[in-house]
Amino acid sequence: MKKYIISVLLLSAGFSFASAQTSDVDTSNDNSCAIISSNLRYLSRDANGSTDVSILQDFLNGRGYLKSQPTGFFGSATRRAVIAFQNDNGLRATPPGYVGPGTRAKIKELDCNDTSAVNTTPATAPVTYNNTPTYTAPTTQVTNNTYQYQKPATVTTSQASPVAMISSVNGKGGFGTGDSNYILGQYFSNAKEVYLTASNGAKISLTFTVSSDTRIDVPVPSLAGGYYTLYVVNATGAISSPYNVGYLGAMQ
Numbered sequence: 001m002k003k004y005i006i007s008v009l010l011l012s013a014g015f016s017f018a019s020a021q022t023s024d025v026d027t028s029n030d031n032s033c034a035i036i037s038s039n040l041r042y043l044s045r046d047a048n049g050s051t052d053v054s055i056l057q058d059f060l061n062g063r064g065y066l067k068s069q070p071t072g073f074f075g076s077a078t079r080r081a082v083i084a085f086q087n088d089n090g091l092r093a094t095p096p097g098y099v100g101p102g103t104r105a106k107i108k109e110l111d112c113n114d115t116s117a118v119n120t121t122p123a124t125a126p127v128t129y130n131n132t133p134t135y136t137a138p139t140t141q142v143t144n145n146t147y148q149y150q151k152p153a154t155v156t157t158s159q160a161s162p163v164a165m166i167s168s169v170n171g172k173g174g175f176g177t178g179d180s181n182y183i184l185g186q187y188f189s190n191a192k193e194v195y196l197t198a199s200n201g202a203k204i205s206l207t208f209t210v211s212s213d214t215r216i217d218v219p220v221p222s223l224a225g226g227y228y229t230l231y232v233v234n235a236t237g238a239i240s241s242p243y244n245v246g247y248l249g250a251m252q
Contacts, residue, residue: 033112034059040099042079042241046072053078056099059107060085076167079241095238096163162187164232166243174246175220175228182217183232189213190235196228196245204228223249 036052046053053074060066065081079097086093091103166185175181183194194208194216208218216232230243 034107035112036099036104036107039101039104040074042074042076042095042097044074056082056107059111063110076165080165095241162234163238164188164191164234164240166230166232166240169230169243169245175248181220182211182215183230184215185232185240186214187234188216188232191216191232192235192237193233194218195231195233196223196248197231198224199227220248225249 034055036055038050038052040052040056044053051072054070054072056074057066057068057070057072057078060078060081061069063085065085066078068077082093082097082099082103085091086096086103089106091106093100093103164185164187166183168184169175170181171184188210189212191208191210194206196204196206198204204221204223206218206220208216211217226247226249228245228248230245232240
C-alpha cells in the first residue's frame with residue numbers, strides 16, 4: 001500500500017514538472033515596430049550599423065506604398081512611396097519625400113501604437129497672403145484621453161506645381177549627341193528650365209520641348225569633356241533631385 005501511494009505521488013510530480021516546462025513567456029519587451037532614429041532623404045542608405053532606410057522601406061511595403069522589398073537604399077521608388085504616405089497623412093515636408101521628425105513620429109505612432117510621439121501643440125492661426133488660398137494647419141481632438149490626429153483639408157491652387165522627378169535619359173543612363181535625346185520622369189508639364197552642371201560647377205542651360213507630363217525632348221549642345229549632372233526646374237522655381245548623366249563631350 002505504501003509503495004502504491006509513493007508511486008502516485010511521483011507520477012503527479014512528473015506531470016506538474018512537464019506542464020511547467022511547456023509554458024513559454026517572452027520577457028524581452030521587444031515590440032519590433034518601426035522606429036527610425038535619424039532623418040532620411042533621397043539617396044540616403046544604411047551605413048555604420050544603421051538600418052533606418054531598411055526599416056522605412058519595410059514599413060512602406062507593409063502599408064502598400066512600396067512594392068519592392070527593403071534594399072537599404074533611398075531611391076526614387078522609396079521617395080515616391082514616402083510622398084504618397086505623407087499626402088495620405090497630412091504631413092508637409094520640404095522637399096517632398098524628406099523623412100524628418102514629423103514623418104518619423106507618424107510612422108512610430110502608426111506602427112508602434114504610440115500616440116505620445118506626435119506633436120499635439122496647436123499650430124498658429126491660418127494666414128492669407130495676396131489672395132493665396134488659406135492653408136489650415138492640423139488640429140487635435142481629445143477622445144477618451146487619447147489624442148486623435150486630424151488630417152488637414154486639401155488645398156487646391158492653380159499655382160501648385162509638384163517637383164519634377166527624373167527617372168531616366170534616353171530610356172537608360174545618359175545622353176547621346178544630336179537632337180534625339182529625351183528625358184523621362186514625372187511632373188514635367190510646368191517645366192521652365194532644363195540645365196546641366198559640370199564637375200567644376202559651370203551651368204549649361206539646354207533648349208527643350210515638353211512633350212508630355214512624363215517626357216521632355218532636348219538636344220545636347222557640344223560640350224567640353226567631363227562629368228555632368230542634369231536638373232529640371234518647374235514653374236515655381238523648385239529644382240528636381242540631381243540626375244547623374246555621366247561623361248559627356250570629347251574624351252581627353
